[in-house]
Amino acid sequence: MMTITFALLLAAFVLGLSGRSRPAIACLFLSSIMAIGLFLWEIYSPDYGFRMPWLQVELRHTVPAGIG
Numbered sequence: 001m002m003t004i005t006f007a008l009l010l011a012a013f014v015l016g017l018s019g020r021s022r023p024a025i026a027c028l029f030l031s032s033i034m035a036i037g038l039f040l041w042e043i044y045s046p047d048y049g050f051r052m053p054w055l056q057v058e059l060r061h062t063v064p065a066g067i068g
Helices: 002-017 021-044
Strands: none
Touching: 002 021
16 A cells, blocks of 8 residues: 555656646645555554554443442
């Protein structure tokens, strides 16, 4: 997925140098979408994702202090 993102960036650069601004902007936009998607997949993937305690929300049942 990262290879596709960099390929789209390279295509945007080459198209921009050749004077084709609309396809270059489209490739740049698609590259940004791919990068955001990759970032979110790496953050929220249960198997491959990063372990960030401040992003994990779990309801734990605890006994209040002073009871049993």
